[in-house]
C-alpha cells in the first residue's frame with residue numbers, strides 16, 4: 001500500500017487474548033499496516049498481558065475503580081493513548097466500560113468485537129457463555145461475531161462487519177462459542193486491516209468496508 005502511514009494501535013483485553021494474538025500475528029506478518037504500541041488491561045494476571053510481555057508490547061494495567069484523590073480511569077487512559085499517540089483502539093475481550101470522555105475523544109476510532117449478531121444478544125449481562133446460552137435458548141439458527149464502533153452504550157455503536165455461523169441442534173454454549181471464536185480470528189484482523197488501510201467509509205452514519 002502506498003501513501004498510507006502505519007497506524008498506531010492500542011489493544012484493550014481482559015482475558016485470554018486470542019483476538020489480540022490474531023491481530024498481532026496479522027500485524028507481524030505485514031498484513032495490517034499498523035503497529036501495536038500498547039496493551040491495556042484491567043487484569044494483571046490474564047493471558048493477554050503475558051502474551052504482550054512475551055512479545056515486548058508495552059502493557060499498562062489500569063485500575064477501573066476510581067479512588068478519590070487520584071486520576072480517574074478516563075484521565076489515565078486519555079494520557080496513555082495520547083502518549084502513543086493512538087490512531088485506533090481495539091477492544092478484544094475487554095470487560096470494562098470505556099469512560100465517556102475516551103469514547104468522545106476517539107469517536108469512530110474504537111472498535112469492539114462481540115460474539116453474537118448484534119443488535120440481538122448484546123448489552124449488559126451478555127458476556128462470556130451467557131451470550132451463547134441466550135442464542136441457543138432463543139432458537140436462532142444463526143449466530144456469529146459482530147465488529148462495531150464503540151459509543152457510550154454497551155454493545156451498541158455502528159456495526160462494521162459480521163459473519164454468520166450456524167447454530168446446530170446439538171450445540172452447547174461451549175461448542176457454539178468455539179465456532180464463533182474461530183471466525184472472530186478472521187473477522188477482527190480483516191476489520192482492523194480495513195481501518196488501517198483507510199478503507200472504511202460512512203453512508204447515512206453507517207460504516208462500510210471498501211474492497
Ligand code: GAR
Pocket residue numbers: 013014015016017018019020092093094113114115126127128145155181184
Ligand atoms: C471473544 O469471544 C469476544 O467476542 C468476547 O470475549 C471473547 C474474548 O476472547 N467479547 C465480549 O463478549 C464483549 N462483549 P479472547 O480474549 O480470546 O479474544
